[in-house]
Amino acid sequence: MEFKLEAHRIVSISLGKIYNSRGQRGGIKLHKNLLVSLVLRSARQVYLSDPCPGLYLAGSPVPPPQPGEPAAGPPAGWGEPPPPAARAAWPEPETPPERPAGPDARRAVDAEPAAPGAGDTLQGGEAAATAEAAWRRAEVPRAAAAGGAGDPAGGADVCPEGPRAAHRPCACPPGGEAGPGALSCAPRPAKDERPVPPPGCPRKRGAAAGDGPADCPAPGSSPLKKPRRHPEEPAGGAAAEEEEMETGNVANLISIFGSSFSGLLRKSPAGGREEAEAEESGPEAAEPGQICCDQPVLRDINPWSTAIVAF
């Protein structure tokens, strides 16, 4: 247990370092960020190696805050666990959302009934193995992974990213802008196509609805390693950024931070993207987005914990 707490802490510290590195003078230090990402991965592996994932997947009230994360109890160190109802909403939007794209988001929204189920199953399904598989797959060249997109389990439509979605922090969605978008399909705010979910947050409803049953692991939700960056506004810019001093492993974190990641690594958030701005204030201002999910408690949680949650 202590290892998990320690791992948690290390993960949050590491994410903080990566986030802060974007503001450093002289640009991102490739070496340091590579090392931080290695630590992040080690901590994550420890975190995922918990033998009893089902502990928090228990039906209604207490779905784990982080889908797929067989996390130790209340995210220790994160503050109070959200109330069950909130939690219900929490993971659900969590999973689908990191998904990148507008279209997915839209599907999620539209396929509302399916969503919760998918979300839940996904969530439930977030067994360590799946997540780790996701992680491994995450490392497969995007192009290849992209294929996996439409895959899997039923409503996986909603969460094409599958476990991978789990890696998206809801906190930093550039989406901080939109309601549910915040937690959910925030990632690509750049996309106009992204549905503008009513503040009511259909997702939330879905989540609540789907809260019951859950546990069957979403089979197949193959971690869609969707080339999140592609849809991203300056796709070229994203590619160019790779050419810049960015770590490859850190690039994996793009899946975690969503489109905001490029914003993270791009020195000037004014790369013309609104979400970059939002993302700057992202972690701190994650709250607004979360409102829609009616989880005021989330405001109190260290913004980075939301990232970890998704992790």
Added chain:
Amino acid sequence: MVLQPSERHYRDWSDRRWKGQESRVLTDRLQSPADPRRSVNSVMLADIISTVEFNHTGELLATGDKGGRVVIFQREQESKNQVHRRGEYNVYSTFQSHEPEFDYLKSLEIEEKINKIRWLPQQNAAYFLLSTNDKTVKLWKVSERDKRPEGYNLKDEEGRLRDPATITTLRVPVLRPMDLMVEATPRRVFANAHTYHINSISVNSDYETYMSADDLRINLWNFEITNQSFNIVDIKPANMEELTEVITAAEFHPHHCNTFVYSSSKGTIRLCDMRASALCDRHTKFFEEPEDPSNRSFFSEIISSISDVKFSHSGRYIMTRDYLTVKVWDLNMENRPIETYQVHDYLRSKLCSLYENDCIFDKFECVWNGSDSVIMTGSYNNFFRMFDRNTKRDVTLEASRENSKPRAILKPRKVCVGGKRRKDEISVDSLDFSKKILHTAWHPSENIIAVAATNNLYIFQDKVN
């Protein structure tokens, strides 16, 4: 060996006992209000020493700082009347080597911090050195001028042109002595060859080429050609997501101009032979020590990252520094180092805290003495360590003003690891991690060392009885 600080043993930037010219330069900088670097706090930041290097004879000592300046010290000639007093180092020249730049394409600021200085061997009256920041390497010529011509025909003493009609006689200008002036001029600028941050430069033993290494690539330059360089190592993966290691340091062999080594963030060293192929991606030798599984932790990878690699003067050994140890490798044995020295093993249990405060990313350097019998490296709390390879004895010394009265002998320090702390010992928890000695240098032939402690430079000499 007993060390004592030289009389003027530290070069605090506020020290005004320097030669007139140099202190004037620094004062001007400090007083210019418009320069944001000169606000109260940033003066300190810009003065942090980032590299220290003796030249090949040991007569000159160059330091580079975060503000992009280079300060060169010169050893006084030993005078006949004070034969027992070893030559002291005084400021010889100061110049601004690099300025902050802005990469408009990537919207990135390029720091002016001097990452490395390397001297060229002296071939005439002038001195040449290479200094580099993250992106650009410059060749500087440092020369003395102690005479100036007087008696021009076409211009007067102030330099104004004279009307030729007023000239009635001709004279030959003569050289008259003047106050010694040391001037530094940039002779070459080697730019735009590195996408990533340059971490090392190394002059080849052929004295015609040198290499510059960044995180993923190493380029070979000819001193005469600034618009081209050869890429000799490229470890950038086609897909950056597969990146697992970066280059952390590189150096040419001291005698074999075809051989060089580079270290990686994974704790490995590769030796390459440029005769094998144009692109030295495939190493000739690969040095790696198997990891000790009992020491595995979240931070194993970080602490195994090599921060510095140095050939011995003999060319037979290489020394590497990772976070907790210094290792000496025999070039003929690749599977493990021949010697391992623990620098501050008491930090092993504190890695998590050191990770949080970023200290775990500190890049310590290491140096050989002239005879390759002693190695030295820095630590925290302004401590630095020396290891005698023959006697296997080691010593911890501190570079601080309180303990370094001129002529006073440095007292060995000890860190108390646990249990009872003796009187002169310092406990691990009392160590000041903001005071770190990352850069040190050893005179090529004598027992004189230069130790950079944040923004102070300490020079210690071996006590002579």
